[in-house]
Amino acid sequence: MAIADGISIIRDSQIHPLTIQNSIQDPNLAGYLNTWQPTSYRQSKSFPAFMYTSEEVYQLERSLFFGKTWIYVGHISQLNGANSYFTTSIAEMPLLIVMDRQGILRAFHNVCPHRAAPVAVGSGQCNRFICPYHAWTFDLEGNLRGVPNFEAYEDFHAAEHNLNAVHVDRWGPFIFVNAAAECEPLAAQLNELPDLFNAYRLDEWKRVHSMDYYTDTNWKLYVENNAENYHEPIVHKSSYSTNEVSWNNSYDLIQCEARHYYYLQHTPHPTSSSEQASGDAAIAHGFKPELIQSDLPEHLMAGSSIMSFWPNFAWIACPESIIVYTIDPQGAGRTRIRWEWLVPNTEAAQAPENLERLISLYDRVQQEDMDLLPLVQKGVASPGYVAGPFSPSREVGVHRFQELLMEHLSGRR
Numbered sequence: 001m002a003i004a005d006g007i008s009i010i011r012d013s014q015i016h017p018l019t020i021q022n023s024i025q026d027p028n029l030a031g032y033l034n035t036w037q038p039t040s041y042r043q044s045k046s047f048p049a050f051m052y053t054s055e056e057v058y059q060l061e062r063s064l065f066f067g068k069t070w071i072y073v074g075h076i077s078q079l080n081g082a083n084s085y086f087t088t089s090i091a092e093m094p095l096l097i098v099m100d101r102q103g104i105l106r107a108f109h110n111v112c113p114h115r116a117a118p119v120a121v122g123s124g125q126c127n128r129f130i131c132p133y134h135a136w137t138f139d140l141e142g143n144l145r146g147v148p149n150f151e152a153y154e155d156f157h158a159a160e161h162n163l164n165a166v167h168v169d170r171w172g173p174f175i176f177v178n179a180a181a182e183c184e185p186l187a188a189q190l191n192e193l194p195d196l197f198n199a200y201r202l203d204e205w206k207r208v209h210s211m212d213y214y215t216d217t218n219w220k221l222y223v224e225n226n227a228e229n230y231h232e233p234i235v236h237k238s239s240y241s242t243n244e245v246s247w248n249n250s251y252d253l254i255q256c257e258a259r260h261y262y263y264l265q266h267t268p269h270p271t272s273s274s275e276q277a278s279g280d281a282a283i284a285h286g287f288k289p290e291l292i293q294s295d296l297p298e299h300l301m302a303g304s305s306i307m308s309f310w311p312n313f314a315w316i317a318c319p320e321s322i323i324v325y326t327i328d329p330q331g332a333g334r335t336r337i338r339w340e341w342l343v344p345n346t347e348a349a350q351a352p353e354n355l356e357r358l359i360s361l362y363d364r365v366q367q368e369d370m371d372l373l374p375l376v377q378k379g380v381a382s383p384g385y386v387a388g389p390f391s392p393s394r395e396v397g398v399h400r401f402q403e404l405l406m407e408h409l410s411g412r413r
């Protein structure tokens with residue numbers, strides 16, 4: 001499968017962040033952006049309240065990085081070979097992801113160049129996109145092919161009204177788009193992440209389930225919650241207190257790091273002496289051998305990974321499952337989180353009883369965070385809010401995320 005190159009991008013010239021800063025209405029926000037300086041993770045504090053509540057901040061985020069960095073939009077299995085498509089929306093940017101007649105992956109703004117209706121809905125197979133408003137027709141390469149009742153329009157050039165393309169690329173099965181006119185390759189933003197997880201053989205996993213969760217929470221609070229382990233034994237005490245998940249008894253052994261565009265957390269899998277005595281590496285690490293990805297190296301077998309990749313992609317990965325996150329801001333105080341369940345491509349891993357176990361386990365973990373985060377949103381919005389300090393050992397990912405965010409908003413990136 002190929003990725004489209006030479007795509008046409010029709011867009012206004014880029015606006016420098018500092019130009020936008022000059023037009024900021026809220027003097028508190030303008031002052032914060034102008035005076036912000038990086039601090040050590042040993043001294044850092046959380047954002048002021050308006051960073052989580054302000055409509056102006058949300059609109060800046062939409063224009064300065066959701067529209068201009070690589071964002072995760074979906075899994076390759078949502079396409080079904082040549083002539084297939086799916087639609088999505090991230091940060092209120094409707095998108096159309098297409099595999100064209102040649103099997104080339106393409107992405108477009110799902111906005112008709114006539115009068116802005118979505119040219120496609122849902123997902124499926126087709127040879128043409130026919131806009132549901134006035135029936136302009138586009139081929140799968142985004143070219144305008146049919147324009148009813150335009151014979152009398154003077155000097156009409158169909159090529160000037162093609163679908164508005166965005167850059168698209170993949171990390172294994174994961175599809176990312178970048179709506180900037182010009183951008184660095186996805187590989188530059190990913191940095192060393194693909195090398196670190198190559199041994200998972202991500203292309204082989206099967207996407208077996210997805211669920212959209214909605215929360216009255218600013219999207220940053222959700223990302224921050226996923227980029228720290230401080231809360232885990234408290235918020236997730238139900239799973240910490242049982243033997244059903246691999247992170248049981250591992251809290252003091254967690255290792256984490258935050259650099260480049262990501263936070264990475266390694267949670268060792270506990271082993272018992274009887275399990276070790278089995279002589280099987282999977283059993284030694286608490287897994288049923290028939291349910292895990294085969295031939296994993298010891299370092300991936302020995303622990304779970306929590307990863308948070310700027311700005312909206314994350315996962316919980318272990319030898320028997322990968323839960324992939326799409327974090328989709330829908331307003332200053334509203335977020336959709338899509339979780340996708342991936343399992344190894346074996347009959348046992350895809351058996352209904354195994355899927356039910358994995359879906360109910362992680363759904364409960366998600367609900368525990370979902371119960372708490374709207375209360376945190378109310379807290380930051382209250383007159384009693386003060387920006388608190390981060391744990392130097394447990395919250396380095398929150399510090400790195402806030403640093404990245406401020407580097408973008410203040411024009412340092």
Ligand code: FES
Pocket residue numbers: 112113114115116117131132133134135136
């Ligand atoms: S808005 Fe699409 S044809 Fe009019």
Ligand SMILES: [Fe+2]
Pocket residue numbers: 225231232235236369
């Ligand atoms: Fe959590």
